[in-house]
Amino acid sequence: MDAATCIAIAIACAALSSVPGGLRRGAGAVGSAIGLGVAGGAAVVAGCWGLWAPATLGAPSAALLDGWHGSLAVDGVSAVFLVACGIVAAAAGLFGAGYWRDTDQPAAPWTRLFLGLLVAGMLAVFSAGDVLTFLIAWEVMALAGFALVATQHRRSEARAAAWLYLICTRVATLALIPAAVLFVHLTGSLAWSSLSGVSIGNPAAMAMLILFLIGFGIKAGIVPGHIWLPPAHAAAPSHVSALMSGVLIKTGIYGICRVSAGLDAPPVWWGGTLLTLGAVSSVLGVTWALGSHDLKRLLAYHSIENIGIILLGLGLALVGRSIGNEAMVILGCAGGLLHVLNHALFKSLLFLGAGAVDHACGTRQLDRLGGLARRMPVTAACFLVGAAAICALPPFNGFVSEFLVYQGLFAAVRGGWGWALGGLIALVLTGGLALACFAKAAGVVFLGEPRSPAAAGAHEAGLPERSAMILLAGCCLAIGLGLPLLQPMLTQAAAACAPGAAVALAPLPAAWWVSLAAAAIIAGGWALWRWQARRLVGSGSAGTWDCGYAAPTPRMQYTASSFAAPLTDQLHAVLLPERHHPDLRQYDGNADAVRLFPSQAAFANHPRDPMLERILHPIAQAGAWLCVLLRIAHPGQLHVYLLYLALALIALLLWSLA
Amino acid sequence: MTWLDPDILAPLVLRILAHLAVLLLLPPLLIGLIAKVKAFFAGRNGPPLLQPYYDIVKLLRKGTIISRTTTWVFRLGPVLGLVTAVLAGLLVPLGGISAPIAFAGDLLLVAYLLALGRFATILSALDTGSAFEGMGASREATYACLAEPALFFGFVALAMLLPQDAELRLGDLLGMAPVGWAAAAGGMALITAAWLVVLLVENCRIPFDDPNTHLELTMIHEVMVLDHSGPLLGIILYGAAVKFTVIGMLLLGLLLPRTGHLALDLAWGVGSLLGLAVLVGVIESSMARLRLLRVPTLLVSAALLAGFGVILLAVR
Numbered sequence: 001m002d003a004a005t006c007i008a009i010a011i012a013c014a015a016l017s018s019v020p021g022g023l024r025r026g027a028g029a030v031g032s033a034i035g036l037g038v039a040g041g042a043a044v045v046a047g048c049w050g051l052w053a054p055a056t057l058g059a060p061s062a063a064l065l066d067g068w069h070g071s072l073a074v075d076g077v078s079a080v081f082l083v084a085c086g087i088v089a090a091a092a093g094l095f096g097a098g099y100w101r102d103t104d105q106p107a108a109p110w111t112r113l114f115l116g117l118l119v120a121g122m123l124a125v126f127s128a129g130d131v132l133t134f135l136i137a138w139e140v141m142a143l144a145g146f147a148l149v150a151t152q153h154r155r156s157e158a159r160a161a162a163w164l165y166l167i168c169t170r171v172a173t174l175a176l177i178p179a180a181v182l183f184v185h186l187t188g189s190l191a192w193s194s195l196s197g198v199s200i201g202n203p204a205a206m207a208m209l210i211l212f213l214i215g216f217g218i219k220a221g222i223v224p225g226h227i228w229l230p231p232a233h234a235a236a237p238s239h240v241s242a243l244m245s246g247v248l249i250k251t252g253i254y255g256i257c258r259v260s261a262g263l264d265a266p267p268v269w270w271g272g273t274l275l276t277l278g279a280v281s282s283v284l285g286v287t288w289a290l291g292s293h294d295l296k297r298l299l300a301y302h303s304i305e306n307i308g309i310i311l312l313g314l315g316l317a318l319v320g321r322s323i324g325n326e327a328m329v330i331l332g333c334a335g336g337l338l339h340v341l342n343h344a345l346f347k348s349l350l351f352l353g354a355g356a357v358d359h360a361c362g363t364r365q366l367d368r369l370g371g372l373a374r375r376m377p378v379t380a381a382c383f384l385v386g387a388a389a390i391c392a393l394p395p396f397n398g399f400v401s402e403f404l405v406y407q408g409l410f411a412a413v414r415g416g417w418g419w420a421l422g423g424l425i426a427l428v429l430t431g432g433l434a435l436a437c438f439a440k441a442a443g444v445v446f447l448g449e450p451r452s453p454a455a456a457g458a459h460e461a462g463l464p465e466r467s468a469m470i471l472l473a474g475c476c477l478a479i480g481l482g483l484p485l486l487q488p489m490l491t492q493a494a495a496a497c498a499p500g501a502a503v504a505l506a507p508l509p510a511a512w513w514v515s516l517a518a519a520a521i522i523a524g525g526w527a528l529w530r531w532q533a534r535r536l537v538g539s540g541s542a543g544t545w546d547c548g549y550a551a552p553t554p555r556m557q558y559t560a561s562s563f564a565a566p567l568t569d570q571l572h573a574v575l576l577p578e579r580h581h582p583d584l585r586q587y588d589g590n591a592d593a594v595r596l597f598p599s600q601a602a603f604a605n606h607p608r609d610p611m612l613e614r615i616l617h618p619i620a621q622a623g624a625w626l627c628v629l630l631r632i633a634h635p636g637q638l639h640v641y642l643l644y645l646a647l648a649l650i651a652l653l654l655w656s657l658a
Numbered sequence: 659m660t661w662l663d664p665d666i667l668a669p670l671v672l673r674i675l676a677h678l679a680v681l682l683l684l685p686p687l688l689i690g691l692i693a694k695v696k697a698f699f700a701g702r703n704g705p706p707l708l709q710p711y712y713d714i715v716k717l718l719r720k721g722t723i724i725s726r727t728t729t730w731v732f733r734l735g736p737v738l739g740l741v742t743a744v745l746a747g748l749l750v751p752l753g754g755i756s757a758p759i760a761f762a763g764d765l766l767l768v769a770y771l772l773a774l775g776r777f778a779t780i781l782s783a784l785d786t787g788s789a790f791e792g793m794g795a796s797r798e799a800t801y802a803c804l805a806e807p808a809l810f811f812g813f814v815a816l817a818m819l820l821p822q823d824a825e826l827r828l829g830d831l832l833g834m835a836p837v838g839w840a841a842a843a844g845g846m847a848l849i850t851a852a853w854l855v856v857l858l859v860e861n862c863r864i865p866f867d868d869p870n871t872h873l874e875l876t877m878i879h880e881v882m883v884l885d886h887s888g889p890l891l892g893i894i895l896y897g898a899a900v901k902f903t904v905i906g907m908l909l910l911g912l913l914l915p916r917t918g919h920l921a922l923d924l925a926w927g928v929g930s931l932l933g934l935a936v937l938v939g940v941i942e943s944s945m946a947r948l949r950l951l952r953v954p955t956l957l958v959s960a961a962l963l964a965g966f967g968v969i970l971l972a973v974r
Contacts, residue, residue, distance in 0.1 A: 371787070373729045384731070384781075393774040394767065403770075407763045410817050410826055418972070421814065428810045431770075432803030435777055439799050443784030448792075449727055513761040517745065521774070524741040525734075528893070532733060535889045536722060544725040545885050546788040558784070558792025566800040570954055 003050035003074040004057035007082065007127045010042035011072075014089065015120035018113040029097040032112040033464070036093025036119060043086030043123055050074030050082070051492045056129055068190060073129030076496020077261050079489070080337045081126040081247075081254045084344035087475060088246040089119045091468040095352050096239040098464030099359060111151050115240060118144040118248070125251050130190040131180045138176070138251070142169040142219075145248060148240045149232045161231035168228035172218040179211035195262025196499070200270075209270060212259050220252025222311065223281040226304045227612040230292075233300035234364070238355020241296060242348035245303045250340055253310055257337075260318055261497045271318030272419060274311050279426035282308025284574065286433040290440070290564050291575045291607035295354045295364040298441055299347065302390060305430060306343040310336050312423050313405040314497075316412060319420075321498055327411035333494035335404030338486070342397040342479060346389035349472035353383035356461035356469070357445060361454045366441065366560035371450040375458040380446040382469040387438040389476045392431055395518030397479035402427070403514060433567070440563045449554035480518045483511040561605055576614065580604040669920065674758045676924050681747040684928065685899030686710035688906070688935040695939025710899065714892045722888030727787045735782020736883075736890045740897035742775035747904040751829045753914030753930070754923030762825040765813055768908075769806070772860070772901070776802055783882035794881035797950070801866065801878070804957035805859045808852040811964035812912075815849055815971045832911030838971060845970030846912065852964035853909045857938075859957060861902045864942040866953055906934050 017035025021028020049055075054075035074082065096115065102108045121141030128134035146169065150162035182204055187194040198205060218225035229249070233241045256274065260266055285304030292298040313336025320328025356379045357372060358364050373380035389396035406427060412420030450456040460466070479486065546552050561568075568575055581603045690707045697704020706712075724732065749764045749771075751757040757764075780798055783791040817826060819834040819841070838846045859866045862879035869880060883894050910930050917923055948956065 371727070373731065373785075377729075380729075388774070388777065391773070391777060392770060393777055394770055399770055403763055403766050406766050407826060410763075410814070413814055414817055414820060414822065414826075421968070424810065424814065425807060428807050429803070431773070432806045435773055436799035436803055439777060439780040439784070439795065443781055443792075443795065447729070447731060447781060447785040448787030510761040510763050513759075513764070514767070517767055517771075520745055521738075521741060521771075524745065525737055528737045528741055529734070532737060532889055532893065535718075536724070536733070539722045539724055539888070541726050542723050544727050544786045544788045546786075547790055547884065552788070554787065556789045557787050558789055558796060563784075563792060563796040563799075566796055566954075567803065570800075 002055035002057075003046045003053060004055040004072045004127070006042050006046035006049060007074050007123060008057055008072055010039045010046060010086070011120045011123045011127075013042065014039035014116050014123060017093070017116040017119075018109065021109050021112055026102070028102060028109055028112055029100075032116065033093040033097035035116065037090045039119060039123070040086040040088075040090030040093070043082045043089070046074055046127070047079040047082030047086065048489065051076050051079040051489055051496075058129075068130070068132050070133050071129030071191075072124070072127045072133070073192070074127050076493045077257055078126045078254070079496070080341055080493050081250055082123065084250065084341045085119070085122050085126060085247045087472075088243055088344050088348045089122075091348060091352070091472050092239040092243045094471070095242070095355070095465050095468035096237070098462040099239055099355055100237055107151060111148065111237060111240070114144045114147040115243070117141075118148060118240075118243065122243075122247055122251060126254055128192075130192060131183055132190055134192070135173075135176065135180060139173065141248065141251065142173065145169070145232075145244060148244075149236050151237055151240070152235065155235070157231065158235040161228075161235035165228045165232040168218050168225070172215045172225075174215075175211045175218075176215035179208050179215060182208035182211065192258055192262060195259070196264050198262075198264075200263060200265065200267055209259070212255060213273070216252040216255035216259075217277070218252070219249060220256070220307050221249050221281075221304050222252070222277050222307060223284050223304065224611050224616070226281070226285070227609060227616060229303060230288075230297045230300040230609065233303070233351075234294060234296040238296070238351055238358060241300075241355070242351035245300060245351055246344040246348035249303060249307060250344065253307065253314070253340060256311075257314065257497055260314070261499060264500065266318045266322055268319060268322040271315045271320075271322055273315070274318060275315030275419070275423050278308045278311025278313075278315055279423050280308070281305065281311065282430045283426050283433075286430050286437060287571050287574050288607070288609065290433060290437045290571070291568050291577060293366050293560055293607065295357065295366060295369075295441065295445065296351070298366075298437070299350050299354060302350075302434070302437070303343075303347060305434065306339065306347065306390070309402065309405060309427065309430065310339045310343065312336070312427060313339060313401075313408065316405070316408045316420065316423065317494075317498055319412070319417060320408075321500070323415075323417060325412065325415045325417070328408050328415065328417075329498050330491070330494060331404050331408030331411060333498050334490045335401050335406075335408055337493050337497065338404065338479075338490055339398075339401035342389070342401045342476075345472055345475045345479070346386045346396070346398060349382060349386040349469060349476065350390065352465065352469050352472070353379050353386060356465055357458075359461065360458035361452075363452070363454055366444045368452040369445045369450070369455045370448045370452075370554065370557065371446075371455060372458055373446040376446075376460045378466045379461055379469065382466075382473045383446060384442055385473040385476055387442045389480070391435045391438050393435075394514075395477065395480045395521045397476045399518075400480060400483050400514055402431070436564070436567055440560050444558075444560040444563065448557050451554050451557065451559070481515050483514050487511050574610065575607060576610045578606040578608055580606075672920055673755055676920060677752060677755050677758055680752055680755070680924075680928060680931070681744070681900065681903060684931065685903040686714060686896065688902060688931060689895075689899045691932060691935040692939040692942065695936050696943050699940070699943035710895065714896050717887075717892030717895065718889050720888040720892075722890060725786050725885050728785045728885075731778075732782050732785040732885075733890060735778045735780075735785075736886060736893040736897065738778035739775045740893050740900065742771040742778075743897050743900040743904060746771040747900060747907070749828060750904055750907045751832060751911060752907045752923075752927040753910060754916040754918065755920070755927055756829050760827045760829045762827060765826070765828045765831060768828065768904075769809065772904075773802070775897070775901070779882060782886075786885045788885065790881050791884055794878050797878045798882060801859050801953060801957060804954055804961065805856050807961040808856050808957070808964045811961065811968050812849045812853055815845065815964070815968040818968075818972055832908075833916065835912045836916075838912075841974040842970045845967040845974070848963045848967035848970070850909070850912050852960045852967065853912065855957065855960035857902075857905045857909050857934075858941070859953075860905055861898065863938055865945045865948045865956075868947045903931065906931055910934060 017032045020031025056073040058069045058071045124137030149165045152158040186198050221229040282305045289298045289301035313332045316332030317329045389398040392398040392402040409420045409424040689710045746768045780795040783795040816831045867878040
């Protein structure tokens, strides 16, 4: 028994987690939760184990294809991803058992089947030992993801989201297959580990890196490959969104890590490109999130932002390897990898919270929610923990990883690599905007008074849902408090991702101090809380004072759009919102149009994805138009095609004669 | 154990005690001094210098009314606001008086502790469901986003002066200020100006916010705490004073000399904090509040000024 066997068991458990539901009616939900829980636990064990004892498992039979056996390998690069996938899969399975019941959802058995396949595919991606196994696992994962996005296919937006997802994942595969062919061409082997020793200077290697970047970038949701992400995450059931946002998009990051770890001497442009893409993605992602009015779309845009932060760390580490700056390598790599795990935890927590809200109120529109903290106290507390964590606020886990990335950026600036200043400014801006965005989301959804009858009648989520959210919130706090305990694992993983650099034994600076600060916040907050609680015993209660206004209604509260307006007005050029309002001429002095009593009026403000609608959509339409032009050459008559053949043959004949 | 040696330990303990005394006892006096200066300019006597102490003590002993709309989040805002301000203060040195706690990267903890306090205050304002408090919360979030880059540009500029192998500690960073003034005084002046803007906006002073207006739509911090009363308001007032002192200590770190004598350092530190309060009072007396729409322009300009400061120090 070793780590690779362990991960094989995990994959089997996940893939078969839907079987009990097929064997016995009513056993599906529990069986799936147990299967995913066992798979998740085994994946966490395998990840930690493989960190110190890398292991490989070949297929037992003879070669399946010419020279290909299929293999699983667990090492330091896959470890963090396996741990993240394990925890999130277990939590999503548990949440799904209560959230997606057979009684409400007729297609629930199918959802469980594809959920199991998705988890199995992702675990296999993270532990594939060679390129072909990787591509097969990648396809299983991508197609299971398509089926899951299309779960609610009776809704038109779910169908549109599923098609967009399918197109994007096809394009990603279209880039990955030639990249894999180039990989085999360059290394002469299928094994991931064979990349070292390949010189990166030649054009084929460069093309391979760029193709890998396109394929993995689309899956990771790096701008401009992010277009599939918001609609798909919004359309999928929430526990699936949690898994997709927490882990599925990380497969792209894993691919980038895996390829980069194989390079002996990564060129500076490779790390620099990742850093630049990270800076752009983080700022644009959070800006678009600020303009979103749909809770799940907002969270999806934040995934783009966090992928950007991860890339900032990893890009920094790669540049550090190129220019020989040890501090950049250790801090960037440890920060980026820890953020992979942290983002998986807090983002899946937030998506599960959004799912509980959606289930309780029947809407995800921020401006129709409110006051849920009284009605769903556990969900509210867990969501607030997730919100604080994603804003990188101590004492939660987001702060720890951003603390490391920040220090890496400072080290780069001090080390004379001035480009890092751009990354630093992007991270500072991102931090401020994320805080504004989550103050908006958490404040409008959970605080104040309900803005609609649906929100007023909300109920707390069931026991499985609450347990899943508490598990993830606990993990967020534990990492915030426990950096020194994680440090050996983190440096080991960083050493695997940055071979050649002597980072394995370098201690992370100030790990104990960060934990101590987190503990001090909790202790200080607790002490002052106890004091005020004792002091305020028996205090009176009344309506909100509101400057003495006597008849406030919930509709007078600040909404999400009004909360974000001062910032979105500044960022108009990036957001390009679509506004619908009545013809305002009826109110001015135009004699023809003026009326004594203005008619009923409405104002609506729709954020759009400028990348999709302003850039990619016109390009796609131009492409379609060119294809229409091409049809002129396709009249559909046999003799014309025969003429083409004859012309081609004559041309070839002339060419061979000349 | 060398550090248990009384000759080393005693000055260390004294320095920590001096720092704690400035951090915990002085803040309300600064607020009182600002009010006094403003009263002087307005031709009034004004409240006594110690009035903020009386106010806080009285509020802590009063009863309170809490809105029925609110939850525990409403009370968490003041609590975290004070706790984060004090913890951040423990990391910031006052000129030559080093901070009780210093470690690599502590400046990031200072920035994010203040952000945690802000997040809790904003949520506690939104918890009341009042349109006024939502308005203040939204503005607070906006201006904080725009003020943060100026602060970090200053950090970067000083970090570039540090020796390569030195750890990134706030005390050492601010200790490089004299080197910075000698190398590129223009750059340091730009950063000082930008940090003064940060001080004014983070503490909601004129020209960004008017701490004296009540019941107006133009204010930011005061409107967020409209519903807090009694002990909670007392905690908020004290927390706000501590936050003013902490950011003031950061700003003065750029300017203060380091004498090496505790008494002299303390005198310089306290004196310049009082001077800073007078300066803020003069600014508040001689300027009107900016129109809200102009505030972001000024904040972005401050960040850009600090960016120019970085460039000047980089090419020194």
